[in-house]
Amino acid sequence: xxxxxxxxxxxxxxxxxxxxxxxxxxxxxxxxxxxxxxxxxxxxxxxxxxxxxxxxxxxxxxxxxxxxxxxxxxxxxxxxxxxxxxxxxxxxxxxxxxxxxxxxxxxxxxxxxxxxxxxxxxxxxxxxxxxxxxxxxxxxxxxxxxxxxxxxxxxxxxxxxxxxxxxxxxxxxxxxxxxxxxxxxxxxxxxxxxxxxxxxxxxxxxxxxxxxxxxxxxxxxxxxxxxxxxxxxxxxxxxxxxxxxxxxxxxxxxxxxxxxxxxxxxxxxxxxxxxxxxxxxxxxxxxxxxxxxxxxxxxxxxxxxxxxxxxxxxxxxxxxxxxxxxxxxxxxxxxxxxxxxxxxxxxxxxxxxxxxxxxxxxxxxxxxxxxxxxxxxxxxxxxxxxxxxxxxxxxxxxxxxxxxxxxxx
Numbered sequence: 001x002x003x004x005x006x007x008x009x010x011x012x013x014x015x016x017x018x019x020x021x022x023x024x025x026x027x028x029x030x031x032x033x034x035x036x037x038x039x040x041x042x043x044x045x046x047x048x049x050x051x052x053x054x055x056x057x058x059x060x061x062x063x064x065x066x067x068x069x070x071x072x073x074x075x076x077x078x079x080x081x082x083x084x085x086x087x088x089x090x091x092x093x094x095x096x097x098x099x100x101x102x103x104x105x106x107x108x109x110x111x112x113x114x115x116x117x118x119x120x121x122x123x124x125x126x127x128x129x130x131x132x133x134x135x136x137x138x139x140x141x142x143x144x145x146x147x148x149x150x151x152x153x154x155x156x157x158x159x160x161x162x163x164x165x166x167x168x169x170x171x172x173x174x175x176x177x178x179x180x181x182x183x184x185x186x187x188x189x190x191x192x193x194x195x196x197x198x199x200x201x202x203x204x205x206x207x208x209x210x211x212x213x214x215x216x217x218x219x220x221x222x223x224x225x226x227x228x229x230x231x232x233x234x235x236x237x238x239x240x241x242x243x244x245x246x247x248x249x250x251x252x253x254x255x256x257x258x259x260x261x262x263x264x265x266x267x268x269x270x271x272x273x274x275x276x277x278x279x280x281x282x283x284x285x286x287x288x289x290x291x292x293x294x295x296x297x298x299x300x301x302x303x304x305x306x307x308x309x310x311x312x313x314x315x316x317x318x319x320x321x322x323x324x325x326x327x328x329x330x331x332x333x334x335x336x337x338x339x340x341x342x343x344x345x346x347x348x349x350x351x352x353x354x355x356x357x358x359x360x361x362x363x364x365x366x367x368x369x370x371x372x373x374x375x376x377x378x379x380x381x382x383x384x385x386x387x388x389x390x391x392x393x394x395x396x397x398x399x400x401x402x403x404x405x406x407x408x409x
Contacts, residue, residue: 112125160280326347
C-alpha cells in the first residue's frame, strides 16, 4: 500500500508532520480527519499527487530565498485546503506561516495576516505585495470574496498556477539537453583550436612548405583565438549588450515579437504557447466570476508577446463595443484558427469559460508535442553541425600532413 507523507494542523493549531499508509490520497485525508487533523499537504512518497495538497516535488529553488511562482502555487492550494476544511482566513494564514519553507515568504505571509487582522480583506492584503501576487491573482481572489466562493476560486487559481508552471517547466527541461550539447561542443572546438591546432602549426612552419587553403584558414582562426580572445569576448559582449538594449525598447520588443510570430517554425509554437496561456487565464477568470471585459484586460498583462498583446487590445475594444470574442480574434489572426473556432462554439453554446479551459488543455498538449518534435529534430542537427566543425579541423590537418609528404589526398 502506498505511503503518504503529510503536514496537518491539530486541534490546538499546531502543525504536525508524519506518514501513513493509504490506498489513495483522498483516503489519507479521511484518515487524518479521523485523527482530528486538518490536512494541509498530502504527498505520495514516490510520484506526484493531487487533491487537497500540492504537487510538491523537491525543488532546488527552495535553497534560495527568492519567492517563486511555485511558492505562490503551494501557498494557494494550501490556503484552499484549510479554508475548505472550515478554518477562518486569519487562522489559516497563521498556520501557513509555519508551513512556508523560506524565511522571506514567512515574512510575507505574516504581513498578509497582519493586514487581515487589521480589517482588510484578503485581496487587499495581497495587493500590498504586487511583486509576489500579480494583479490577475488579486482580482481572482477579490472575485471569490465578492461571490462568497473563495475556497473554490483558490482551488481554480492553484490549478491554474500548477498548469502554467508545468508548461514552463516542460519547456525549460526540454531545452536543457540541446543547450548542454551546444556548451560542451563549443568548449571542445575552442580547446582544439586554442591548444591542439597550434602544436601542428609549429610543425608546419618548420617545414616551410605551402599549406592548403583550408589549413591556412584554420591556423588563422586558431591564431585569432589564442591572441585576440579578449577582443572576441569584448565584441560578443558588446553585440549582446546592444541587442538586449534594443529589445528592451518598445519598438525593438515589438519588432522582435513580430518576427517570432512570422518565423516559419517558431511562429506556430509561439502562437500555440500564447493561445494556451490566453485561454487558460481567460477561462479561469471567467469561471471565477470575473466579467469578460475585466478578464480581457487582465489577460493582456500575462501575454509575453507584445505584438499579440497589441492585437488583444483591439479585441478588447471590439468586445466593449458589443462584438463577441471569436470574431475579433479571428480578424486579429494571432491565434491558431482551430482555437478561435472552438471559442466560437463555446459562445454559441453559452459555455465559453468551459470551452476556453478545454482549448487550453488541447494547446498545452500541442505545445508539448511541438517542443518534443522540435527538440528531437534539433538534437541531430546540432550533432551534425558539431561533427562538421570537428571534421573540418581534422581534414584540414590531414591535408597539410599529406601535402608535406606529397601524398595525394
